[in-house]
Amino acid sequence: QDDNWGETTTVVTGTSEHSISHDDITRITKDMEDSAHLDCSRHLGVSLAGALALLAFLTPLAFMLLPQLLWREELEPCGTPCEGLFISVAFKLLILLLGSWALFFRRPKAFFPRVFVFRALLMVLVFLLVVSYWLFYGVRILDSRDRNYQGVVQYAVSLVDALLFVHYLAVVLLELRQLQPQFTLKAVRSADGASRFYNVGHLSIQRAAVWILENYYHDFPVYNPALLNLPKSVLSKKMSGFKVYSLGEENSTNNSTGQSRAVIAAAARRRDNSHNEYYYEEAEHERRVRKRRARLVVAVEEAFTHIKRLQEDDQKNPREIMDPREAAQAIFASMARAMQKYLRTTKQQPYHTMESILQHLEFCITHDMTPKVRGVMRYLTAGPTIQYHKDRWLAKQWTLVSEEPVTNGLKDGVVFVLKRQDFSLVVSTKKIPFFKLSEEFVDPKSHKFVMRLQSETSV
Amino acid sequence: LFLVSFQQRIEIHKLRQGDNLILGFSIGGGIDQDPTQNPFSEDKTDKGIYVTRVTEGGPAEVAGLQIGDKIMQVNGWDMTMVTHDQARKRLTKRNEEVVRLLVTRQSLQKAVQQSMMS
Numbered sequence: 001q002d003d004n005w006g007e008t009t010t011v012v013t014g015t016s017e018h019s020i021s022h023d024d025i026t027r028i029t030k031d032m033e034d035s036a037h038l039d040c041s042r043h044l045g046v047s048l049a050g051a052l053a054l055l056a057f058l059t060p061l062a063f064m065l066l067p068q069l070l071w072r073e074e075l076e077p078c079g080t081p082c083e084g085l086f087i088s089v090a091f092k093l094l095i096l097l098l099g100s101w102a103l104f105f106r107r108p109k110a111f112f113p114r115v116f117v118f119r120a121l122l123m124v125l126v127f128l129l130v131v132s133y134w135l136f137y138g139v140r141i142l143d144s145r146d147r148n149y150q151g152v153v154q155y156a157v158s159l160v161d162a163l164l165f166v167h168y169l170a171v172v173l174l175e176l177r178q179l180q181p182q183f184t185l186k187a188v189r190s191a192d193g194a195s196r197f198y199n200v201g202h203l204s205i206q207r208a209a210v211w212i213l214e215n216y217y218h219d220f221p222v223y224n225p226a227l228l229n230l231p232k233s234v235l236s237k238k239m240s241g242f243k244v245y246s247l248g249e250e251n252s253t254n255n256s257t258g259q260s261r262a263v264i265a266a267a268a269r270r271r272d273n274s275h276n277e278y279y280y281e282e283a284e285h286e287r288r289v290r291k292r293r294a295r296l297v298v299a300v301e302e303a304f305t306h307i308k309r310l311q312e313d314d315q316k317n318p319r320e321i322m323d324p325r326e327a328a329q330a331i332f333a334s335m336a337r338a339m340q341k342y343l344r345t346t347k348q349q350p351y352h353t354m355e356s357i358l359q360h361l362e363f364c365i366t367h368d369m370t371p372k373v374r375g376v377m378r379y380l381t382a383g384p385t386i387q388y389h390k391d392r393w394l395a396k397q398w399t400l401v402s403e404e405p406v407t408n409g410l411k412d413g414v415v416f417v418l419k420r421q422d423f424s425l426v427v428s429t430k431k432i433p434f435f436k437l438s439e440e441f442v443d444p445k446s447h448k449f450v451m452r453l454q455s456e457t458s459v
Numbered sequence: 460l461f462l463v464s465f466q467q468r469i470e471i472h473k474l475r476q477g478d479n480l481i482l483g484f485s486i487g488g489g490i491d492q493d494p495t496q497n498p499f500s501e502d503k504t505d506k507g508i509y510v511t512r513v514t515e516g517g518p519a520e521v522a523g524l525q526i527g528d529k530i531m532q533v534n535g536w537d538m539t540m541v542t543h544d545q546a547r548k549r550l551t552k553r554n555e556e557v558v559r560l561l562v563t564r565q566s567l568q569k570a571v572q573q574s575m576m577s
Binding site for chain 1: 481482484485486487489491492493496497511512514543547550551
């Protein structure tokens, strides 16, 4: 027994509001490093792709221009066929440009931890294509100074055709393949068990993760840590447990599991009424919420009866005419108290500042929504995360935890986890079953019916 | 496992009434009928032929046929899997004056069971 424990123990106190603890500093620097690292490699990938695209685009033009520049006098004249080919090259390049713009030049919606396999594959393909074309061009045409200009132009046209086919391949690999649903993903939030199911096609794990996240923000109700804890009155009763003393046994290291089992068994046998308390607490809370909600609904309905839209032929002096913002402020006062009490009871008050409430009221007033829809509904249920103010609740940094490499495709039974600091989304995959549909032909004339009989015949 | 059937043989002599030979009872049931409406059957999926009425003083009553009897055979012909009309035809053959029925009866079954138990 150490009687000097008062001097030898160190106590870690909480940090004051104006100081930053060591943890905060490490977290901030880690965030900064991560984002810097991300930007760097992201830009590298994009610039590489851009350079390759530019090279591929300019190559056919170069093929056609170089003979003109280098050995113009020796070229055979080429009339209508060449002009036709020039026009086709021009249009094909235009189509390629538009198609590439539509397909590739979009703001990336997420940063993937690993290289996107299909995109890398396509880039390699384009690179090989262009390089091989240049090789042949250099050897066959530049070195030997081919005179047949039509042949050169046709060579350039064939490259443009090949590029268009690569673009078609890109469309199929990047866009079309994932459209047909093949897997059902179940996303469960670890903190409160909210779950959703989604149908996806063939995707890699990282792309499936991004898909899930996109849907998470508008499907899952916002994570409210205040709602998760059991009321304190219920929990405190559970704290007193049993203490097990071993009398006279010095080598009791092996008995620790036996001891803990004994403690658990004894605790289970003891009559435990905390479930009762929990039930009554829940019922009481439910009743309170409903009462406050009723008050809120009445207050809102009443408040909205005070304003109406200005009709064209109403005669009102200018001082009385308000814009939506002022109208919102005018009626906010009458429902503020009821709303505040309701939010406090449902523990939603961190999510709604007065500013956001006023903005929402303004929105509702402008668009003439009925009171039931407007103020009240939005606050009654915890809505999906995306409807709350962006900066506060939308976090962009998620961590993907997976046992398989994240560029692998989805397979039946794959489980991966998307982690945030205070909760995580566990996603499990199931293959959509193979349906065997068989056909049965029903002749419309075969629908015939008779009455149910119970005849009685005398004999 | 052995099945014991509690059956009785009843011989009815048809009565001539004008141009017809009548037996003096009515039948219900058949495989084309609705078995759930049969008030006499114990098993409501039983589609057999049951006696629904017995005319007083008629040949059937004289021979001992009772209301609620299930007719199993008529002159050797099986009656457990026939349509209502087939049953009627088998009972009203013009060239037969005597019909020998094999019937089973719930009260009969219960009597035998009681005697077996005691």
